[in-house]
Amino acid sequence: MKNTTLQDSSRRAFLKDGALLMGGLVISFYMPVKGGRAFAAEAQPKAVFPPNAFIRIAADNSITIVVNKSEMGQGVYTSLPMLVAEELEADWSSIRIESAPVAAVYNHTGFGMQLTGGSSSVPSSWEQLRRVGASGRIMLIRAAAGQWGVPESECHAENSQVIHARSGKRLSYGELADAAAKLPLPDSVELKSPKDFKLIGKPVKRIDTPVKINGSAQFGLDVYLPGMLTVLIARSPVFGGKVKRYDATEAAKLPGVQGIYQVPSGIAVAASGFWPAKTARDLLEIEWDEGPGAALSTPKMRMEYLELAKQPGTVARKDGNTEQGFKEAHKSVSAEYEVPYLAHATMEPLNVVVDLTPDHCTIWTGTQAQTMDRGMAAATAGLKPEQVEIHTMYLGGGFGRRANPRSDFVQEAVQVAKVIGKPIKVVWAREDDMRGGYYRPMWADHIEVGIAKDGRPVAWKHTIVGQSITADTMFESFMIKNGIDATSVEGASTLPYMIPNLQVELHSTRNVVPVQWWRSVGHSHTAFVVETMIDELAHLAGKDPVAYRLDILPAASRYRGALKLAAEKSGWGKRKLPAGHAYGVAVHQSFESYVAEIAEVSLENGKIKVHRVVAAVDCGMVVNPDGVQQQVEGAIVYGLSAALHGAITLENGRVMQSNFDSYAPLRYSEMPQVDVHIVASNERPTGIGEPGTPPIAPAVANAVFALTGKRLRRMPFDQETLA
Amino acid sequence: MISFNLNGKATKVDVDPGTPLLWVLRDHLHLTGTKYGCGISQCGACTVHLDGKAIRSCVTPVSTANGKHVTTIEGLAETTLGKAVQAAWLEVDVPQCGYCQSGQIMSATALLKENPHPSESQISAAMDGNLCRCGTYNRIRSAIQKASEQLGAAK
Ligand code: FES
Numbered sequence: 050m051k052n053t054t055l056q057d058s059s060r061r062a063f064l065k066d067g068a069l070l071m072g073g074l075v076i077s078f079y080m081p082v083k084g085g086r087a088f089a090a091e092a093q094p095k096a097v098f099p100p101n102a103f104i105r106i107a108a109d110n111s112i113t114i115v116v117n118k119s120e121m122g123q124g125v126y127t128s129l130p131m132l133v134a135e136e137l138e139a140d141w142s143s144i145r146i147e148s149a150p151v152a153a154v155y156n157h158t159g160f161g162m163q164l165t166g167g168s169s170s171v172p173s174s175w176e177q178l179r180r181v182g183a184s185g186r187i188m189l190i191r192a193a194a195g196q197w198g199v200p201e202s203e204c205h206a207e208n209s210q211v212i213h214a215r216s217g218k219r220l221s222y223g224e225l226a227d228a229a230a231k232l233p234l235p236d237s238v239e240l241k242s243p244k245d246f247k248l249i250g251k252p253v254k255r256i257d258t259p260v261k262i263n264g265s266a267q268f269g270l271d272v273y274l275p276g277m278l279t280v281l282i283a284r285s286p287v288f289g290g291k292v293k294r295y296d297a298t299e300a301a302k303l304p305g306v307q308g309i310y311q312v313p314s315g316i317a318v319a320a321s322g323f324w325p326a327k328t329a330r331d332l333l334e335i336e337w338d339e340g341p342g343a344a345l346s347t348p349k350m351r352m353e354y355l356e357l358a359k360q361p362g363t364v365a366r367k368d369g370n371t372e373q374g375f376k377e378a379h380k381s382v383s384a385e386y387e388v389p390y391l392a393h394a395t396m397e398p399l400n401v402v403v404d405l406t407p408d409h410c411t412i413w414t415g416t417q418a419q420t421m422d423r424g425m426a427a428a429t430a431g432l433k434p435e436q437v438e439i440h441t442m443y444l445g446g447g448f449g450r451r452a453n454p455r456s457d458f459v460q461e462a463v464q465v466a467k468v469i470g471k472p473i474k475v476v477w478a479r480e481d482d483m484r485g486g487y488y489r490p491m492w493a494d495h496i497e498v499g500i501a502k503d504g505r506p507v508a509w510k511h512t513i514v515g516q517s518i519t520a521d522t523m524f525e526s527f528m529i530k531n532g533i534d535a536t537s538v539e540g541a542s543t544l545p546y547m548i549p550n551l552q553v554e555l556h557s558t559r560n561v562v563p564v565q566w567w568r569s570v571g572h573s574h575t576a577f578v579v580e581t582m583i584d585e586l587a588h589l590a591g592k593d594p595v596a597y598r599l600d601i602l603p604a605a606s607r608y609r610g611a612l613k614l615a616a617e618k619s620g621w622g623k624r625k626l627p628a629g630h631a632y633g634v635a636v637h638q639s640f641e642s643y644v645a646e647i648a649e650v651s652l653e654n655g656k657i658k659v660h661r662v663v664a665a666v667d668c669g670m671v672v673n674p675d676g677v678q679q680q681v682e683g684a685i686v687y688g689l690s691a692a693l694h695g696a697i698t699l700e701n702g703r704v705m706q707s708n709f710d711s712y713a714p715l716r717y718s719e720m721p722q723v724d725v726h727i728v729a730s731n732e733r734p735t736g737i738g739e740p741g742t743p744p745i746a747p748a749v750a751n752a753v754f755a756l757t758g759k760r761l762r763r764m765p766f767d768q769e770t771l772a
Numbered sequence: 773m774i775s776f777n778l779n780g781k782a783t784k785v786d787v788d789p790g791t792p793l794l795w796v797l798r799d800h801l802h803l804t805g806t807k808y809g810c811g812i813s814q815c816g817a818c819t820v821h822l823d824g825k826a827i828r829s830c831v832t833p834v835s836t837a838n839g840k841h842v843t844t845i846e847g848l849a850e851t852t853l854g855k856a857v858q859a860a861w862l863e864v865d866v867p868q869c870g871y872c873q874s875g876q877i878m879s880a881t882a883l884l885k886e887n888p889h890p891s892e893s894q895i896s897a898a899m900d901g902n903l904c905r906c907g908t909y910n911r912i913r914s915a916i917q918k919a920s921e922q923l924g925a926a927k
Pocket residue numbers: 807808809810811812813814815816817818819828829830831
């Protein structure tokens with residue numbers, strides 16, 4: 050196998066061998082994610098953040114920054130080093146990156162474990178990594194001042210050098226690293242004022258682009274160990290099913306097949322490579338004990354969900370008195386909404402390489418959840434967590450799938466490694482990945498709104514039906530309070546509009562279909578539901594949809610800034626659109642960021658064509674504007690794929706989709722022009738990986754209404770007939 | 773035994789001739805820049821050049837390559853055109869997760885080889901078979917246009 054060996058041994062040396070490091074001591078501080086989602090308050094880890102865990106300066110002046118978040122396309126291998134480099138006064142061109150091993154020092158500052166998710170990488174590292182960089186800078190300056198015998202206050206750092214301006218002396222960081230490493234850590238550090246930022250806020254090219262254009266970036270699937278076997282697994286076609294009996298006679302005859310084993314998740318075929326493994330796997334004859342999952346069919350589930358949506362559920366939010374509100378309303382409207390299960394469908398299908406020995410387990414994979422995976426791997430292998438090493442490779446997309454609360458793909462791979470006793474690579478064929486579950490839940494919603502004479506909403510009752518993604522996981526105790534999974538109702542329970550009587554209720558359903566977070570989580574469905582209903586109210590009131598929203602948003606709301614900027618930049622209400630085109634708008638807050646999107650849509654042969662999307666984003670201070678542009682554009686494509694085409698459906702428990710022919714992501718020819726505008730802000734940075742996704746479906750649906758008078762209340766839209 | 777020229781080097785492999793070229797490249801030759809995304813010619817992640825033309829290696833039996841020239845992303849920089857496309861990709865900073873990008877670059881290069889100055893609709897037709905789940909399509913278009921301009925300028 051390539052590269053990895055060298056990288057690995059240096060990584061281990063880095064952890065053990067203080068001589069290699071800059072900074073021999075440890076600074077200790079804990080930065081809570083202010084107002085962060087989830088369970089920041091509960092986690093409270095006593096984490097320590099030594100600069101030497103994050104920064105390594107070599108004699109040649111190269112600076113390696115160890116990144117404790119997984120790079121899945123969202124740009125953390127660039128944005129996080131920027132935070133360190135800014136305060137370190139490092140020469141950006143000398144920055145290298147390395148992915149962090151699993152260790153407490155690399156825990157997420159809010160989650161108390163190593164995890165990449167919740168659009169929280171920059172927000173949770175904002176203080177931490179700038180402090181790390183600043184500590185390093187102070188130590189380097191101290192080392193130089195000591196050597197020159199001058200006061201520290203006369204020295205400053207710039208471009209990876211410490212400079213004594215009066216004498217004109219300068220020393221490079223490479224020359225100072227050893228001396229700086231022997232110094233104690235500074236007691237306190239002062240962070241730059243944003244007006245002095247040199248890197249933060251400027252568009253910076255991604256550090257990982259060069260390896261991603263020449264084929265050398267190493268994803269999990271690219272790891273090859275000597276003597277490694279490739280394993281494909283036949284899993285139950287029905288979730289929860291078990292092998293009753295199987296016949297591997299034909300499969301075993303194929304050249305290249307090395308063994309066929311029953312494993313907890315099904316029947317595993319080990320072979321010399323993917324092709325023989327897949328061919329043999331597909332030849333297996335297996336009889337399954339399908340279990341209750343076989344009773345699940347989408348049409349029936351939809352009816353059940355819609356029925357439940359009309360029943361009282363558990364109250365997630367209650368303002369005023371909706372009953373009274375409806376009595377006083379001038380009129381009322383109601384509607385029901387449906388969205389299907391969705392697969393993440395990362396471009397790189399799931400895969401895990403495991404090398405298991407009696408006292409050690411080494412794993413190479415693309416994961417967003419190293420600590421959980423390590424714990425699960427250890428428990429499965431009968432080892433201690435310290436005996437498990439995880440190498441985080443480049444992730445060919447994550448979107449939440451690779452942060453599995455049950456560590457499903459890692460657990461399975463270790464189970465297989467235990468049975469086979471050789472280094473293995475478990476590969477999920479695209480079909481396996483598509484049918485492997487952990488979907489965005491399907492949802493049904495019912496909304497009833499009481500409207501005053503002036504068209505404003507006075508009573509709003511929203512009932513949500515769907516599975517909880519955190520029930521029965523380690524996240525349950527943080528996320529589920531009084532029977533409400535916050536991720537099921539977010540975006541609905543956080544409705545910003547001024548409505549005096551408002552009630553949101555939830556029915557958490559249960560079945561065997563595994564569900565999980567999917568880029569923007571609950572917002573992926575609630576934004577569609579609430580923002581199309583608000584649009585409906587605007588039209589009923591005979592008001593402009595932007596003006597109507599501004600009317601009912603609180604005066605200080607940050608939604609307003611995003612909405613106004615998108616309206617201004619798109620020429621909303623001013624620009625004359627080509628005949629047969631219409632604009633639709635939506636605005637939504639998720640992960641503490643506010644995004645408004647305006648979609649320009651037409652119909653081509655009865656199909657929705659999205660020509661252009663103008664997005665305006667308020668995500669606080671921006672670290673890398675180019676990264677924000679990429680993320681918002683990507684989030685729109687992800688949301689648009691789901692809005693137009695995405696659906697996982699079941700028939701007798703079987704997933705009807707299997708590959709990109711039946712589950713179609715947006716293609717090049719469907720791509721709209723996307724303009725991303727950033728709302729200038731001095732607020733602390735908030736999420737950007739996900740918040741671009743929620744508004745696109747309602748923006749498009751609202752444009753379709755403006756165009757055709759037809760309300761889209763069901764995703765995906767390509768199932769609707771539009772004239 | 774199947775032999776072909778791989779990125780300029782004579783290469784022989786002893787495999788079942790029905791094995792898709794993709795898996796010979798990856799599992800036998802450990803050239804991992806060519807990616808697996810779907811296995812059924814739906815995503816383009818596995819795109820390589822066979823005698824200069826873009827093909828989906830996941831559905832191309834290795835026997836098809838016998839006696840021919842195969843170029844993968846690892847060998848692309850050998851040509852001026854390939855270098856120009858990679859340079860444009862770098863300048864535009866196209867990749868996000870990067871997984872689809874080898875295939876995107878191979879498709880784009882094959883397009884520009886045949887048609888150095890493609891129109892928007894020709895780009896769209898050529899690139900429609902390459903999925904990008906991260907949504908880099910607009911940057912792909914910019915990079916192709918940039919490479920096309922640079923090729924024009926070099927003449
Ligand atoms: S892997 Fe060949 S086209 Fe998808």
